[in-house]
Amino acid sequence: MNQTSPNPTAATGDDRSHSLILANRVIGTAVYSKGGEKIGHVDDLSVERVSGQVIYAVMSFGGFLGIGEKFHPLPWSLLDYDPDQGGYVVPLDRAQLEAAPNYDRYELVQLGGPSHLNYGEQIFGYYGPYGSVPYW
Template structure:
């Protein structure tokens, strides 16, 4: 079900839980990466792994892969934990340049 208002503030997206299609919680959205030219959200950065927020890595997920599920009050992605563990990632203090090379690596991993 789509909300009557399809627009949401980025601060409401950040912190939202992300689940796989089996209902397992994978993590939460740490931040959004927005294309400066088009203004479109390109990636939702998933905070995944670690324990109590320590040692977590950031995994950029193509925004087009996330579907909001009102029954879970979170986003659902068609990925397993193992698929995410093998995906491009970075530490929170080492944000990469989202240039064509890095974005291409992420998109290729997810088959886009």
């Protein structure tokens, strides 16, 4: 059934009162430290294939024009959306995030592969003190 809505926000999906959001609207959303400093943006999402659960928000740090760029998979459970800032807030500061497990683009595609538990143990081991628990 195709319905036409007179409300333009319904057509674009820009109604911020909804609890669901399309992934392509999450990618590019700013990420802020607990102190309010903008520290990056969501570069990608990592979704568990069977359950459909978002496991990581992948944030990139550093680099210039893709050279030297490192990717930081943040457990999704650590991100809280703040409508006033129009972005996600994490309970860490820039230095804590820069010290977190990070990967180059090639390594990033290995997440979820045969060696994922090694990556997952590193990631959730680092973020455990901030309240993140492994999804497995």
